[in-house]
Amino acid sequence: xxxxxxxxxxxxxxxxxxxxxxxxxxxxxxxxxxxxxxxxxxxxxxxxxxxxxxxxxxxxxxxxxxxxxxxxxxxxxxxxxxxxxxxxxxxxxxxxxxxxxxxxxxxxxxxxxxxxxxxxxxxxxxxxxxxxxxxxxxxxxxxxx
Amino acid sequence: xxxxxxxxxxxxxxxxxxxxxxxxxxxxxxxxxxxxxxxxxxxxxxxxxxxxxxxxxxxxxxxxxxxxxxxxxxxxxxxxxxxxxxxxxxxxxxxxxxxxxxxxxxxxxxxxxxxxxxxxxxxxxxxxxxxxxxxxxxxxxxxxx
DNA sequence: TTTTCATGTAACTTTATCTGTTACATATAG
DNA sequence: CTATATGTAACAGATAAAGTTACATGAAAA
Numbered sequence: 279x280x281x282x283x284x285x286x287x288x289x290x291x292x293x294x295x296x297x298x299x300x301x302x303x304x305x306x307x308x309x310x311x312x313x314x315x316x317x318x319x320x321x322x323x324x325x326x327x328x329x330x331x332x333x334x335x336x337x338x339x340x341x342x343x344x345x346x347x348x349x350x351x352x353x354x355x356x357x358x359x360x361x362x363x364x365x366x367x368x369x370x371x372x373x374x375x376x377x378x379x380x381x382x383x384x385x386x387x388x389x390x391x392x393x394x395x396x397x398x399x400x401x402x403x404x405x406x407x408x409x410x411x412x413x414x415x416x417x418x419x420x421x422x423x
Numbered sequence: 424x425x426x427x428x429x430x431x432x433x434x435x436x437x438x439x440x441x442x443x444x445x446x447x448x449x450x451x452x453x454x455x456x457x458x459x460x461x462x463x464x465x466x467x468x469x470x471x472x473x474x475x476x477x478x479x480x481x482x483x484x485x486x487x488x489x490x491x492x493x494x495x496x497x498x499x500x501x502x503x504x505x506x507x508x509x510x511x512x513x514x515x516x517x518x519x520x521x522x523x524x525x526x527x528x529x530x531x532x533x534x535x536x537x538x539x540x541x542x543x544x545x546x547x548x549x550x551x552x553x554x555x556x557x558x559x560x561x562x563x564x565x566x567x568x
Numbered sequence: 569t570t571t572t573c574a575t576g577t578a579a580c581t582t583t584a585t586c587t588g589t590t591a592c593a594t595a596t597a598g
Numbered sequence: 599c600t601a602t603a604t605g606t607a608a609c610a611g612a613t614a615a616a617g618t619t620a621c622a623t624g625a626a627a628a
Contacts, residue, residue: 284586289528297524304603311522315588320604337596340603353535377456379442382558383434390498390546398539405535413527429615449574460617465575482625485574 287312288322288356289410295332296348296411302341322360329359348411354402432457433467433501434555440477441493441556447486467505474504493556499547 291308305316305323312319323342326332333345344351436453450461450468457464468487471477478490489496 286525286528286532289532290522290524293524293528302603306603311524316604317589317606318587320606321587324605334604335596336594336602336604337598338600338602339597340595342604377435377458378559379435379438379456379555380431383431383438383555386550386555386558387431387434390543390550394539394543394546397542398535401535401539405531410524410528410531413531414523447574451574461575462577462618463616465577466616469576479575480625481574481576481623483571483573483627485625487575 284322285357285360285362287314287318288326288360289353289407291319291323291342292326292332292344292348292351292356292407293411293414295342295344296407299344299348302335302339302343304341308342325361326356326359329355331355331359344407348407351407352403353405353407353410354399356407357399357402429467430502430505430507432459432463433471433505434498434552436464436468436487437471437477437489437493437496437501437552438556438559440487440489441552444489444493447480447484447488449486453487470506471501471504474500476500476504489552493552496552497548498550498552498555499544501552502544502547 290312294308294311295303305319308319308323309316323332323334327334327345330345331351332342334340334342435457439453439456440448450464453464453468454461468477468479472479472490475490476496477487479485479487
């Protein structure tokens with residue numbers, strides 16, 4: 279894991295959950311699929327849980343499940359739930375704003391990036407977890423131990 | 424300075440250069456405008472110099488100038504010159520690609536982000552340094568010492 | 569030609585952010 | 599009760615960006 283691949287991890291986890299709709303998958307099991315740590319899985323799926331995209335249950339035979347059918351979960355929702363921007367923030371520090379040029383550059387770029395993000399969101403709204411899962415068909419989906 | 428605000432710094436510097444078309448501005452003078460370090464200015468403007476957007480001259484009365492009129496420099500060119508992506512890379516590590524799900528998620532997201540980036544670039548091509556400068560009119564442009 | 573002042577870079581330090589890890593509280597099925 | 603899962607806090611390590619220092623190089627100006 280290197281870059282900010284949180285969104286990628288989240289999508290990956292969701293597709294794994296989709297692949298086994300009736301099972302609860304534990305953070306540990308998912309972590310071994312995602313080649314990361316159970317705590318990292320909990321952190322990421324925790325955000326998705328707050329957005330009601332997945333549900334967690336504790337105790338023996340507990341774990342994670344999709345809270346809704348994969349057809350009803352768009353990548354846009356996942357993206358929003360992560361509270362992450364796919365667009366780099368170009369804003370300067372608050373302290374720099376004494377300069378009028380900084381303010382106008384920031385303002386213009388903020389507008390442009392807001393537009394771009396809206397377009398991107400629109401595009402992501404067309405993509406569903408089930409689409410990602412379908413994309414994997416033909417390729418083998420590794421079963422969990 | 425905190426975030427990856429290199430593009431913001433570059434645009435800010437270019438607008439300062441536009442504001443004083445006949446003067447050479449030194450890295451030190453620009454650094455005090457941008458509230459950063461002369462070396463950082465040289466690093467950033469150095470990339471713009473390679474893209475022929477600005478020119479540098481050494482020695483006394485040397486410094487930086489726009490290589491072309493501000494009307495002929497688009498933000499897209501600046502963006503390209505910085506070799507920076509405004510879009511976050513969602514790709515996983517090469518090692519993770521043993522899993523078919525990772526590969527398909529990455530592939531789909533790569534396509535979506537490439538489309539989004541193309542749209543963004545198109546939009547940035549409409550924006551010129553002179554537009555950013557005009558945006559600052561009415562607000563005072565601080566003169567350099 | 570010599571001095572002065574600017575860029576051009578390399579190398580290192582500092583800082584911010586993200587991930588990995590450990591530890592433990594909490595809850596729940598059996 | 600006990601085993602096993604999530605939920606979090608707290609801290610360590612890795613990475614990348616920015617800040618800093620130092621100095622070589624080159625060009626204008628005296």
